[in-house]
Amino acid sequence: MTDTSEDLTIGQVATRTGLSIDTLRFYEREGILANPVRRNRAGRRVYAEHDIAWLDMCVILRGSGMPIPAIRHYTELARAGDGTERERLAILREHRSRITAQIDQLHRCLDLIGYKVGVYEDYLAETEPETESDAEAEVEADDQVR
Numbered sequence: 001m002t003d004t005s006e007d008l009t010i011g012q013v014a015t016r017t018g019l020s021i022d023t024l025r026f027y028e029r030e031g032i033l034a035n036p037v038r039r040n041r042a043g044r045r046v047y048a049e050h051d052i053a054w055l056d057m058c059v060i061l062r063g064s065g066m067p068i069p070a071i072r073h074y075t076e077l078a079r080a081g082d083g084t085e086r087e088r089l090a091i092l093r094e095h096r097s098r099i100t101a102q103i104d105q106l107h108r109c110l111d112l113i114g115y116k117v118g119v120y121e122d123y124l125a126e127t128e129p130e131t132e133s134d135a136e137a138e139v140e141a142d143d144q145v146r
Contacts, residue, residue, distance in 0.1 A: 007038075007046040017055045024055075030068055032058055032075045065102070066095050 014021050028037050028045075034054040037045045061071050074091050077084040 006048055007040065008048065008052070010045045010047070013047045013052060013055065016052055017059060019055065019059065027055070027058065030072055032068065032071045034075060034078055061095070064095070064099055070095070 008016075010021050010024055013019075014024060017024075019027075027033055033051065035051065037047065037051075040046045058071055058075075061074075062068070070091060074088060077088050077091075
């Protein structure tokens, strides 16, 4: 195999994807790269732009909580090519449903936390005596309005 100007080293791929070199090697071992990693004449791993695009997608799937085995299965289906589109779509739809449920749960959490913040702010505003610096800030604010 000849080296080409399009070949990227594992370090360059790590920089571009934000993954560590160890993670890239782990992904290779786990079989979640769309194509087998090529080697140059010196036996070093070389990657291409399409590998970066695939890794970017894997990073997003992993970051959104998709387990490694599910990413591996999706990768295997993608490698198999035509005829696996329905199964790939089902995997992505299921994952989208999980993410949507997580977002809904986070919104409920945020609503509760926002409510509790308001309760404590109101309580403290009613019970804490106004400090001198608070009074000075209020006077300054009134002066700026005038």
